[in-house]
Amino acid sequence: MRLTVDGQSFDIDADPEMPLLWALRDLIGKTGPKFGCGIAACGACTVHVDGQPVRSCSLPVGQATGAITTIEGIGTPGKLHPVQQAWLEEQVAQCGYCQAGQIMSAVALLDEVADPTDADIDNAMGGNLCRCGTYPKIRAAIKKAAVLKTAGL
Amino acid sequence: MASVGKIARRSFLIGAAAIAGGVAVGYYYYRKPYPNPLESDLATGEATFNPYVKIGADNTITIVAPRAEMGQGISTTLAVMVAEELDVGLDQVKVEHGPASYAYYNAAILEEGGPFAFFDESMTAEAVRSGLGVVGKFLALQGTGGSASTRDGFNKMRQAGAAARQMLIAAAAQKLGVAAADLETANGSILHKASGKSLTYGKVAANAAAMAPPAEVRLKDKADWKLLGKPQKRIDMLAKVTGAPIFGIDVRLPDMLYGTVKMSPRFWSKPVSADLAKAEKMPGVIRIVPLETNYGHGFGIIAENTWAAFKAAEAIDAQWAEPEYPPDSAAIAGVLKQALGAEDSAMRDNGDVAKAFAGAPREKIIEANYAVPYLAHATMEPMNATARLKDGLLDIWCGNQAPTLVRQLCANVLGIEQDRVTVHTTFMGGGFGRRVEMDYALCAALMAKAAEGRPVKVTWTREEDMRHDAYRPAAVGKFRARLGDDGLPVAVDMTIASPSVIAGTLRRLFPSISPIGPDKTIVDGAYDQPYTIPNYRVSAIAAPVTIPVGSWRSVGSSINGFFHEGFLDEIAVAGKTDPIALRKTLMAAYPAAVAVVEKVAAMAKWDEALPPGKARGMAFSLSFGSWVGEIVQVADTPAGIRIEKVWIAADVGTALDPGIIEAQLISAAIYGLSAAMGQEITFADGMVEQSNFHDFDAMRIFQCPAFEVAILENFHKMGGVGEIGTPPAAPALANAIFALTGKRIRTLPLSKAVAFA
Numbered sequence: 001m002r003l004t005v006d007g008q009s010f011d012i013d014a015d016p017e018m019p020l021l022w023a024l025r026d027l028i029g030k031t032g033p034k035f036g037c038g039i040a041a042c043g044a045c046t047v048h049v050d051g052q053p054v055r056s057c058s059l060p061v062g063q064a065t066g067a068i069t070t071i072e073g074i075g076t077p078g079k080l081h082p083v084q085q086a087w088l089e090e091q092v093a094q095c096g097y098c099q100a101g102q103i104m105s106a107v108a109l110l111d112e113v114a115d116p117t118d119a120d121i122d123n124a125m126g127g128n129l130c131r132c133g134t135y136p137k138i139r140a141a142i143k144k145a146a147v148l149k150t151a152g153l
Numbered sequence: 154m155a156s157v158g159k160i161a162r163r164s165f166l167i168g169a170a171a172i173a174g175g176v177a178v179g180y181y182y183y184r185k186p187y188p189n190p191l192e193s194d195l196a197t198g199e200a201t202f203n204p205y206v207k208i209g210a211d212n213t214i215t216i217v218a219p220r221a222e223m224g225q226g227i228s229t230t231l232a233v234m235v236a237e238e239l240d241v242g243l244d245q246v247k248v249e250h251g252p253a254s255y256a257y258y259n260a261a262i263l264e265e266g267g268p269f270a271f272f273d274e275s276m277t278a279e280a281v282r283s284g285l286g287v288v289g290k291f292l293a294l295q296g297t298g299g300s301a302s303t304r305d306g307f308n309k310m311r312q313a314g315a316a317a318r319q320m321l322i323a324a325a326a327q328k329l330g331v332a333a334a335d336l337e338t339a340n341g342s343i344l345h346k347a348s349g350k351s352l353t354y355g356k357v358a359a360n361a362a363a364m365a366p367p368a369e370v371r372l373k374d375k376a377d378w379k380l381l382g383k384p385q386k387r388i389d390m391l392a393k394v395t396g397a398p399i400f401g402i403d404v405r406l407p408d409m410l411y412g413t414v415k416m417s418p419r420f421w422s423k424p425v426s427a428d429l430a431k432a433e434k435m436p437g438v439i440r441i442v443p444l445e446t447n448y449g450h451g452f453g454i455i456a457e458n459t460w461a462a463f464k465a466a467e468a469i470d471a472q473w474a475e476p477e478y479p480p481d482s483a484a485i486a487g488v489l490k491q492a493l494g495a496e497d498s499a500m501r502d503n504g505d506v507a508k509a510f511a512g513a514p515r516e517k518i519i520e521a522n523y524a525v526p527y528l529a530h531a532t533m534e535p536m537n538a539t540a541r542l543k544d545g546l547l548d549i550w551c552g553n554q555a556p557t558l559v560r561q562l563c564a565n566v567l568g569i570e571q572d573r574v575t576v577h578t579t580f581m582g583g584g585f586g587r588r589v590e591m592d593y594a595l596c597a598a599l600m601a602k603a604a605e606g607r608p609v610k611v612t613w614t615r616e617e618d619m620r621h622d623a624y625r626p627a628a629v630g631k632f633r634a635r636l637g638d639d640g641l642p643v644a645v646d647m648t649i650a651s652p653s654v655i656a657g658t659l660r661r662l663f664p665s666i667s668p669i670g671p672d673k674t675i676v677d678g679a680y681d682q683p684y685t686i687p688n689y690r691v692s693a694i695a696a697p698v699t700i701p702v703g704s705w706r707s708v709g710s711s712i713n714g715f716f717h718e719g720f721l722d723e724i725a726v727a728g729k730t731d732p733i734a735l736r737k738t739l740m741a742a743y744p745a746a747v748a749v750v751e752k753v754a755a756m757a758k759w760d761e762a763l764p765p766g767k768a769r770g771m772a773f774s775l776s777f778g779s780w781v782g783e784i785v786q787v788a789d790t791p792a793g794i795r796i797e798k799v800w801i802a803a804d805v806g807t808a809l810d811p812g813i814i815e816a817q818l819i820s821a822a823i824y825g826l827s828a829a830m831g832q833e834i835t836f837a838d839g840m841v842e843q844s845n846f847h848d849f850d851a852m853r854i855f856q857c858p859a860f861e862v863a864i865l866e867n868f869h870k871m872g873g874v875g876e877i878g879t880p881p882a883a884p885a886l887a888n889a890i891f892a893l894t895g896k897r898i899r900t901l902p903l904s905k906a907v908a909f910a
Contacts, residue, residue: 015436015460022460026411031403032396034582036533037615038463041846044533071396080394087394091386091812094820095224096393097400097533097582122855129846131533131583132224133823135857137816 003064005030006073016062020054021045023061024070032071032100036129043128046101047071053108055127071100074107083107086145094132102128106142115146190254191217200362202320204256205235205313208362212341212355214239215247219257220306221297221554222250222389223532223584224820225875226813229387231306233810237380238314238373240338241354248388253556253576257295261305268500268673270681271778271872272743295557298589298704300777300873303809307871308372315370317361324361325352375807384812389580399580401552402612404539410604412611413462414444414596415469416451416621419476419839420701423450427471435468437461442603446566447661448592448621448701453600459612466614476839478699485836486524489629489696492650497692498671501680504688509644513635519727520633523716523899526833528625528705529841529849534582535618538597541608542567547574547598548608552581554588558662562591563598585824586704590623591662619849620841623661623703624834626652628675630716635688640728641738644688649716651675653695654709657702671695678710678880679717683743683775684736700836706824707876710776714880715829715887718772719899722888732771732888733759745780745804745868746773752863753782753802767797770888774880779872780804780865783822783881785858787889793908794890796826796858801878806871808864815862818878822860825882827851831904856909 003010005028012027019038024030024047033056036044040055047056050066075081080088083106093099102125109116109124116124121142130138191201198210207215218231232248251257265271269278318338325343326333329350337344344351354361375382392399417424429441429452437457444453452469456462479485510518538551540563547567553559556576564571581588597611613621628651635644653672671693673680680691705711725732733754740746750773754760757769766789773782781803788795801818808814832849835842843849883901890907891897898906 018458018460022458026458026460029405031398031405034400034533035402035459035535035612037846039615039845039847041850042533075395077391077395084394088390091390091816093224093387093390093393094226094816095533095581095583096389099393100396103394125854129533129851129853131531131585131824131851133820133827133852133857134816135823135852135854136819136860138854139857 001061003028003061003068005068006070014061016060018061019057020047020059020061020064020068021056024056030070030072034097034100036098041129042098043105044098044101046104046128048104048108051108051111053105071104081107082148083110083141083145086141086148090137090141090144092134092137092141094134098128098130102130102138106138106145109142110146110149114150116142187254187256190252190256194252200358202317202362203313203366204251204254205310206239206317208354208358210355210358212353213247214241214245214341214354215249217251218248219251219254219295220302221552221578221581221584221588223297223552223554223581223588225817226387226810227297227302228389229385230303230810230813231310232388233380233385234306234310235314237378238311239318241341243380243385243388245341250578253295253560253578255295255557259294259296259301259305261301262294262296262299265299265778270683271775272683294555296555296589297584298554298586300876304778304871304873311372312370315372316366319367319370320361320364321354321357323364324357328352328357328360381809383810385810387813400534400582401539401550401579402534402537402582404550404579404610406539406541406608409539409608409610410439410455411457411459411462412453412455412600412609413459413466413614414451414453414611414617415466416444416617417449417473418620418841419473421449421477421699422474422839425472425474427452427469429469431470432465432468435461435465438465440603441465441469442600444596444599446592446595446599447664448595453596453603453611455600455604455609463614478839480839481837482835485627485698488698489627489650492694492696493629493631493648495694497648497694499690499692500671500673500676501689501691503686503690504644506644506646506688506690509688510633510635510646517636518633519636519723521720521723521899523630523632523719525628525712525715525901526835527627527700528828528832529619529622529834529843530583530585530587530705531619531849531851532581532583532585532587535615536587536593536613537611538593539608539610540597540601541606542598542601542604543606545569545573547601548577549574549594549598550577550579551594551597552579552584552588553594554584558591559594562662563594566595567598567602585706586708587622589704592621615846616844619844623657623701625705625711626654626702628712632716632720634720634724636724636728640730641735642686642724642728645686645690647679647691647717647720648694649676649679649692649713650694650696651712652698652700652702654702654704656695658704661701674709676713677708678713678774678776681775682717683746684739685742686739706821707776707879710774710876710880711825714772714774714776715883715901718774718881718884719887722770722884722891723897736773746775748865748867749773749780749782749802749804752865753784753800756802756861756863757784757786757800759784768889768893770885770890770892772881772884772888774877776877776880777873778806778870779874779877780868781877781881783878783885785885785889787886787893789893790910792910794893795910796856796886798859798861800861802863802865803877804865804867804872805874806866806868808866811864814864814874817874818862819860821876821878822882823852823857825879826886829883829886829901829903830909831902833902
């Protein structure tokens with residue numbers, strides 16, 4: 001089975017029923033997407049498949065036929081994505097475990113809506129749980145990221 | 154407060170300190186420092202000054218921040234303490250957690266373990282505090298908890314930085330042939346102004362570290378702080394926004410195997426029968442081993458990947474023995490209710506409560522019963538650990554709140570010496586008290602024994618994590634008050650029953666020790682509040698239910714904040730006094746408390762009326778040495794009650810990083826509101842009924858209110874930060890709902906009585 005992840009091709013030998021998350025983490029070594037619940041209830045495992053946010057813990061790897069993007073594919077410490085930059089400037093993370101998923105949901109939101117309202121943010125981010133309660137900063141960072149992204153920063 | 158005489162007649166539980174056999178070993182030994190654990194593991198050209206500072210010849214400066222980073226920002230604040238005195242910028246240093254070592258014992262974690270309120274500065278209270286600090290040293294518990302890390306580190310981390318700086322200056326003076334007094338330091342360099350000569354710390358580090366540490370260390374005055382007291386950029390933020398592999402669950406080692414556990418769904422029960430055949434034959438499964446630890450019984454599944462292990466765990470067909478505790482929530486509630494009638498221990502007994510109630514007119518008496526459920530921690534990162542046992546040496550990687558305990562208990566379970574164990578403490582995807590427990594480390598260590606020298610990463614499913622916690626205990630409280638003609642309480646009598654967190658923790662971590670005396674965590678947050686009421690009694694009863702209970706963010710105060718402040722709101726309503734005015738009157742002897750209440754009331758414009766359909770509630774709690782007032786505003790909407798805004802005022806004595814403190818106050822309030830709104834762990838047939846976030850959810854972004862926070866520094870002693878926002882959250886919300894609807898809800902979660910938008 002061949003997967004395209006963060007622009008790279010990987011040949012893996014996996015049960016097609018194995019969730020994409022475990023193929024990424026255990027077989028390919030992409031640990032950015034996190035395991036939180038296994039039932040698409042917390043969003044920690046969010047990645048993009050062809051630009052769409054999906055919960056990789058609940059998508060069988062056999063069905064992940066598009067280009068997969070993880071948190072490791074959107075930016076690097078030297079060249080952050082505007083959403084990561086905004087997260088850094090707003091000092092969003094506490095424990096940080098849910099933040100890869102939060103950021104991937106936010107990136108998908110801003111790809112669709114350049115200047116999201118509070119209601120847009122509520123709708124797009126409601127599936128991403130944070131037990132540290134960083135929601136006020138997540139909201140502020142999404143608004144800042146919208147500005148950074150529009151300005152082409 | 155309990156008087157000295159009463160204390161002398163009574164033994165009391167001081168957390169795990171009870172196991173140390175007191176302080177009989179003597180003060181001399183206490184003064185002797187533990188050896189510096191960094192000495193045995195230095196890089197080439199690297200020198201160490203003390204357990205907290207390493208400097209390389211290339212001027213790489215490493216600070217060891219030996220407390221668990223679970224999101225609370227402690228690695229940043231501890232590093233700043235050292236950097237401030239070392240005269241280096243935070244961007245110039247590397248910060249490491251460091252090894253498991255007794256040198257990193259936490260003394261402050263036990264200092265408030267005696268039966269005294271934080272504001273009690275009597276000689277007895279201070280003597281016990283200092284005694285318990287000594288116990289902390291003897292236990293050498295390298296622990297993170299009790300909101301104690303900054304209080305524990307504040308002097309010793311600053312002294313470590315200052316001592317290293319003085320040694321570096323002395324070495325530079327020798328090298329340059331000038332007087333030490335003529336040298337200045339900044340940004341990791343030493344400057345001789347008169348000659349313009351300068352040296353980096355790295356250039357003199359080796360010589361400096363060989364010198365004797367200074368006998369006297371002078372610390373900067375607060376007014377001269379450059380970093381402390383100001384918001385800093387967290388040292389872990391870049392890693393956390395780029396998905397870096399910093400958590401235990403991200404550990405990857407050559408030749409690594411994967412695994413999971415299937416523990417008995419009934420706590421402590423052994424398997425009566427188990428059919429492993431089907432699971433063992435599943436693709437990718439390598440081996441299934443029985444597990445037996447102080448946490449109970451079950452099976453460990455070793456496989457080629459985590460998914461294969463999860464599937465095999467599901468396929469194990471096992472029958473488990475009957476539970477040793479009441480099997481369902483109704484039966485447990487019965488035991489708790491019955492316990493309320495058992496003999497109690499008064500942890501506070503002012504005046505004469507019995508006399509004050511005798512002959513009181515019925516209309517002057519108010520009575521109420523309160524109850525809260527069991528709660529899971531539900532950290533975002535499920536429990537996990539990676540272990541490798543090779544050539545008699547155990548290496549274990551895990552996020553944990555007590556590295557020396559990981560070392561000790563893993564050594565015990567494998568029957569090896571502690572010096573054969575190396576603990577690698579990672580960042581934690583949430584802790585909240587859950588990672589004080591050791592089940593993940595013990596299971597991984599036992600599974601490594603069956604892995605023929607290969608490392609095994611063992612990951613709990615969310616269901617396994619939710620159903621095998623050390624839960625925040627359920628509790629019930631019986632309250633009565635007698636009001637005076639002025640509406641103020643003349644007498645308040647509170648009796649609280651709950652399974653003992655201390656007894657539960659000892660059973661898991663130190664089973665050879667029998668708990669003695671009452672467990673004050675049962676009444677923490679109720680007996681130690683800064684109110685003056687002429688007749689005021691608060692009593693604790695340990696209820697005999699042995700479902701595992703442990704420390705859950707703010708521990709007893711998570712229960713008693715709701716009980717005490719809900720009942721005080723009832724007193725205000727019955728006595729026709731304003732809840733803010735009532736508190737200010739009763740708190741008059743404690744100016745720090747009054748200031749917090751006044752501040753939060755001003756922020757929320759408490760005196761201004763709200764439009765119909767909106768209401769506010771307030772609560773106050775003193776916990777972990779900090780004074781916190783919260784006001785919650787709710788609105789009635791067609792979809793249910795919406796929490797619109799929360800105001801928090803907190804006096805932490807000295808605020809070392811206002812940015813992190815604000816984030817923690819909001820975090821802890823959301824943690825408390827999440828539980829108050831909808832969380833409960835219930836039992837049927839001896840098993841936990843909830844399993845995942847669909848039936849044990851927490852607040853989501855669309856429910857999250859706006860926050861406004863004020864940090865005060867009035868009190869003369871520093872308080873904790875990580876837990877203090879939780880206790881007032883639930884009662885402030887419940888009191889707001891009463892103000893909105895007239896419905897007094899005395900049982901959590903509130904969702905049983907009202908709907909939330």
